[in-house]
Amino acid sequence: MSSTDSNPIRDAIAEAIDEHEVILFMKGTPEAPACGFSARTVATLQAVGTPFAAVDILPDPRIRQELSALSNWPTIPQLFVKGELVGGCDIVTEMYESGELAQVLGADEQAQEPLEPQPQPASQGLSIENRLN
Amino acid sequence: MPTAEEIKQRIEAAIPGAHAEVEDYTGGGDHFRASVTAAAFAGRSRIEQHRLVYEVFGAEIGGPIHALSLQTAVPDQAEPISAASPQTPSR
Numbered sequence: 001m002s003s004t005d006s007n008p009i010r011d012a013i014a015e016a017i018d019e020h021e022v023i024l025f026m027k028g029t030p031e032a033p034a035c036g037f038s039a040r041t042v043a044t045l046q047a048v049g050t051p052f053a054a055v056d057i058l059p060d061p062r063i064r065q066e067l068s069a070l071s072n073w074p075t076i077p078q079l080f081v082k083g084e085l086v087g088g089c090d091i092v093t094e095m096y097e098s099g100e101l102a103q104v105l106g107a108d109e110q111a112q113e114p115l116e117p118q119p120q121p122a123s124q125g126l127s128i129e130n131r132l133n
Numbered sequence: 134m135p136t137a138e139e140i141k142q143r144i145e146a147a148i149p150g151a152h153a154e155v156e157d158y159t160g161g162g163d164h165f166r167a168s169v170t171a172a173a174f175a176g177r178s179r180i181e182q183h184r185l186v187y188e189v190f191g192a193e194i195g196g197p198i199h200a201l202s203l204q205t206a207v208p209d210q211a212e213p214i215s216a217a218s219p220q221t222p223s224r
Contacts, residue, residue, distance in 0.1 A: 037200070037202075072184065073180075073184070073187075074187050074194040074195055075187075075194060075195065075200070075201075085180060086180070087179060087180055087183070088183075089202070090183070090202055090203050090204065091179045091180065091183065094179065094204070095179075
């Protein structure tokens with residue numbers, strides 16, 4: 001998933017996925033989701049209760065384009081854990097119901113490294129907020 | 134805009150042995166929910182199974198098909214072909 005051709009948005013996305021253990025690309029923000037699928041995914045993550053970073057893809061249409069090219073996944077939201085695409089709303093919901101999500105997010109083990117508050121990256125149009133519960 | 138029936142046909146034509154149930158859940162012709170069972174899903178992660186279905190529609194996803202919500206499953210069989218994937222769903 002490395003891309004070093006001059007594509008700052010793709011680079012910023014790849015970097016964000018690399019730097020945040022749990023990161024959700026969504027429409028809107030956790031406080032104000034802009035679509036039902038994103039809202040449901042956020043609510044599911046909040047129900048598990050582990051910290052996650054969130055990126056609003058709406059400010060720049062290129063974010064969604066580059067993200068989908070990178071992840072080979074056409075829809076929003078997209079949840080990445082430890083650099084890997086876990087899924088969208090359907091998969092996250094299914095995994096939550098089966099208990100897999102809590103496992104994957106390390107809710108059972110309290111020994112996860114706490115996410116340090118990250119400064120917003122200076123990349124165009126990508127802002128990341130840490131959701132520390 | 135596709136209909137639920139068309140979506141069903143296309144999935145079943147593209148994925149060998151697939152059985153799909155598709156509904157238009159808003160009635161507006163662009164938000165669909167599909168439940169797909171296929172032996173071709175065996176041994177694959179959920180992501181891979183969903184990708185197989187999304188790939189049938191390519192760039193239509195997010196366009197004329199605004200939303201396609203998926204549930205995928207392997208038909209109940211004795212033993213999966215390979216034990217590679219620990220999370221093969223069985224429904």
